[in-house]
Amino acid sequence: xxxxxxxxxxxxxxxxxxxxxxxxxxxxxxxxxxxxxxxxxxxxxxxxxxxxxxxxxxxxxxxxxxxxxxxxxxxxxxxxxxxxxxxxxxxxxxxxxxxxxxxxxxxxxxxxxxxxxxxxxxxxxxxxxxxxxxxxxxxxxxxx
Numbered sequence: 379x380x381x382x383x384x385x386x387x388x389x390x391x392x393x394x395x396x397x398x399x400x401x402x403x404x405x406x407x408x409x410x411x412x413x414x415x416x417x418x419x420x421x422x423x424x425x426x427x428x429x430x431x432x433x434x435x436x437x438x439x440x441x442x443x444x445x446x447x448x449x450x451x452x453x454x455x456x457x458x459x460x461x462x463x464x465x466x467x468x469x470x471x472x473x474x475x476x477x478x479x480x481x482x483x484x485x486x487x488x489x490x491x492x493x494x495x496x497x498x499x500x501x502x503x504x505x506x507x508x509x510x511x512x513x514x515x516x517x518x519x520x521x522x
Contacts, residue, residue, distance in 0.1 A: 403428070403510060404509060404511070405511070406471060406474065406479040406481055406504055406511055407471075409428060409504055409511040410466070410469065410483070410502075412424065412428055413425065413428050414466050416428065417458055418461065418463070418464050420461065422454055422458065425450075426446060426450065428512065428513055429446050429512060429513045429514075429516075430446070430505065430512045430513065430514045431445065431446050432444075432445055432514075433445065433446050433449060433512075433513055433514050433515060433516065435448075435449045435515065435516040435517065435518075436516070436517040437449075437452070437453040437457075437516075437517075437518045437519075438453075438457070438498070438518055438519055438520050439456060440452045440453060449516070453518070460487075460491055461487055461489070461490065462488045462490035464485065464486070464487050465486050466483050466484070466485050467484045467485070468483055468484045469481065470482045470483065476506065477505055477506040478503070478504070478505060478506065479503075479504040479506070480501065480503050480504070481501070481502045481504065482499070482500070482502075483500055484498070484499050485497070485499065485518075496520055497521045498518060498519055498521055499519060500516065500517060500518045500519075501516070501517045502516050502517075503515040
């Protein structure tokens with residue numbers, strides 16, 4: 379059984395993006411909990427609500443993705459569909475300002491197609507807009 383994302387170990391509390399998305403989390407921890415749930419459930423729509431339309435991402439499958447649609451097509455769809463289990467550990471809130479937060483965490487995925495366990499790490503940059511947090515940059519990589 380999987381557990382919720384661990385609480386960040388550190389905290390402290392700044393930049394301006396607009397969106398019309400609703401139901402976006404009010405804290406970085408809530409954001410992470412919802413992202414973990416979206417990945418575990420292969421819920422692309424829930425994941426979309428957590429990201430800015432112009433987010434930039436780096437991932438294991440492609441070097442650079444510009445925009446949410448690129449993230450979904452090039453990283454999320456091919457990866458999330460393979461997830462049998464996805465756990466997040468060692469969460470650090472590296473920075474928190476009025477409108478900026480940076481999360482770093484380790485993750486581990488169990489593939490549903492080949493049973494392989496894939497460990498990795500991630501950094502997420504969140505921007506606070508209209509009382510909610512949206513990811514503006516994500517960087518995922520497998521452990522070396």
